[in-house]
Amino acid sequence: MHLDSWAQKAKQMGYRSRAVFKLEEILHTIKKIKNNSIVLDLGAAPGGWSQFVKKKYPNSRVYSIDILDMQPIDGVSFFMDSIENISNIEPIWKLKGDFDLVISDIAPNLTGINAVDSENIFELNKLTIEVASSFLKTGGYLVIKTFQNSMLKSLRKDMELSFKIVQTYKPAASKKQSGEIYLYGEM
Numbered sequence: 001m002h003l004d005s006w007a008q009k010a011k012q013m014g015y016r017s018r019a020v021f022k023l024e025e026i027l028h029t030i031k032k033i034k035n036n037s038i039v040l041d042l043g044a045a046p047g048g049w050s051q052f053v054k055k056k057y058p059n060s061r062v063y064s065i066d067i068l069d070m071q072p073i074d075g076v077s078f079f080m081d082s083i084e085n086i087s088n089i090e091p092i093w094k095l096k097g098d099f100d101l102v103i104s105d106i107a108p109n110l111t112g113i114n115a116v117d118s119e120n121i122f123e124l125n126k127l128t129i130e131v132a133s134s135f136l137k138t139g140g141y142l143v144i145k146t147f148q149n150s151m152l153k154s155l156r157k158d159m160e161l162s163f164k165i166v167q168t169y170k171p172a173a174s175k176k177q178s179g180e181i182y183l184y185g186e187m
């Protein structure tokens with residue numbers, strides 16, 4: 001499909017972002033998410049991924065965080081905060097160790113200076129992996145967006161310390177030139 005068509009398709013289906021099709025493809029490949037999952041969406045705004053999870057798995061409980069505000073989604077509990085403060089969000093903190101799936105599309109603001117951006121992405125991704133490994137239950141899954149840069153290898157190694165399976169995905173809906181890539185981990 002032509003890349004602009006993904007945006008059109010998202011609009012037609014009432015999704016807030018075309019990023020949903022990347023998540024859909026990854027979750028379809030994994031084939032392991034159950035309908036009654038407890039899901040944590042990190043960097044959720046404007047809400048496409050949360051919308052998709054709630055639609056695809058209607059019995060799931062979805063908790064979402066972003067530093068930016070987000071329009072409400074039925075059945076999704078949203079918290080406007082940084083993932084650095086996740087332990088202060090009581091409803092999420094209470095479920096520590098119970099989450100079945102953590103999804104992270106988190107991306108920092110880009111400065112345009114490659115070295116700085118790579119470092120910022122790496123630090124935020126490392127924090128995401130830390131959060132996921134302490135909030136997921138044994139056997140839970142993480143899908144995290146990152147970028148193909150000099151730190152990717154190191155990030156993957158970091159993930160391998162807490163996840164027994166780690167795989168890389170480049171979904172068809174992801175622009176080739178974007179450099180984005182997704183890591184999948186199984187605890």
Ligand SMILES: C[S@@+](CC[C@H](N)C(=O)[O-])C[C@H]1O[C@@H](n2cnc3c(N)ncnc32)[C@H](O)[C@@H]1O
Nearest residue numbers: 017043046047048049066067082083105106107
């Ligand atoms: C690409 S967008 C997410 C799009 C979303 N998955 C969707 O489908 O609508 C990345 C988000 O990460 C958020 N973000 C960046 N740093 C964050 C942090 N420290 N804590 C929480 N969210 C953060 C940004 O505010 C932004 O909304």
